[in-house]
Amino acid sequence: MLTKNTVLSALLALGLMGVATTSPAERIKDIATLQGMRSNQLIGYGLVVGLNSSGDKTKFTGQTLVNMLTRLGVRLPPDLDPKAKNIAAVSVVADLPPFAKPGQKIDVTVSSIGDSKSLRGGVLLLSPLKGADGQVYAMAQGNLVVSGVSASGQSGSSITVNNPSVGRINGGATVERSVGNAAFATSKELILDLATPDFTTANRVVEAINRELGANTAKAIDATSISVRSPINPAQKVMFASMVENINVEPDDASARIIINSRTGTVVINGKVTVQPAAVSHGNLSVTISERPQVSQPGPFAKGQTAVTPKSDVTIEEEKNQMFLFNPGVSLNEIVQSVNNVGAGPSDLMAILEALKAAGAIRAELIII
Incomplete structure (x- = not known):
């Protein structure tokens, strides 16, 4: 079962990881594919x-x-x-x-x-x-x-x-039948398509290839595709493609995003999310209605009939949560700590994040799935 401690602890861990580390270098073959190489x-x-x-x-x-x-x-x-x-x-x-x-x-x-x-x-x-x-x-x-x-x-x-x-x-x-890949054998260039379109990552891929294989070997076409000049001979092209896909590149960090799954209560916040000055107060209002019907029984020789008299007890309770303040440029670590201090669960966290987004105080894309 998803609890507030497990969710907030995981978010806190992610926040600490985002502060302490940087994006590791990855091979081009792990972040891009050769155009035409598809299943x-x-x-x-x-x-x-x-x-x-x-x-x-x-x-x-x-x-x-x-x-x-x-x-x-x-x-x-x-x-x-x-x-x-x-x-x-x-x-x-x-x-x-x-x-x-x-x-x-x-x-x-x-x-x-x-x-x-x-x-x-x-x-x-x-x-x-x-x-x-x-x-x-x-x-x-x-x-x-x-x-x-x-x-x-x-x-x-x-x-x-x-x-x-x-x-x-x-x-x-x-x-029984192969799919033709004539473009790979006859083309004078290789086209790399990034799995996640990003201009910064595309530029870094171009710089890494040109640094390893010589200037003007690669050029970016757009945020997804990179063109790489390659040998015409098919045997040399295979070796060349192997060299290209094993070059290490440091991809750019993803955009600031908050992913909310309302069905499971899962909330994922990446390390690029920041918050503008905002004060938040979140409390729960509980209404409890209990039914206690009373039975009225007439005497032994009375001519009356047994009757049931409804009686309802209504109580209202409201949690007294403290207001907490977000300072300018708050990091993910501080967001999680602030929400954790007021004892907010996954549902409360989703409500707080949606309210911050509506108020214009959160710098991130809010995605609800």
């Missing part, structure tokens, strides 16, 4: 067989089974409606990594799309995986590994751990 999503439809009576009861699963058996040369009655409990219709998805070649193996994720209760113990039959262009890029098949499990009794009670309707097959698909 491609694949999707397919298939059948999982061998289930222990936990398969689908839907009609389209039976139709899929009939179509598959027909393609394999099995003649079935035209009005046959198979209702096998050991099969399930599934979607099969995978990521085709850049430069993947035919014959290589990739992992696949298999998910039930019918009313199957569990895929545990099932085997995925041969399923083609297609890209957005409709072309088949891989073929998937194999035994599923399912981490979830479910069990139920005759009385209707049941228990489920994790999700038994989703499984994975490590190396379960074989690449």
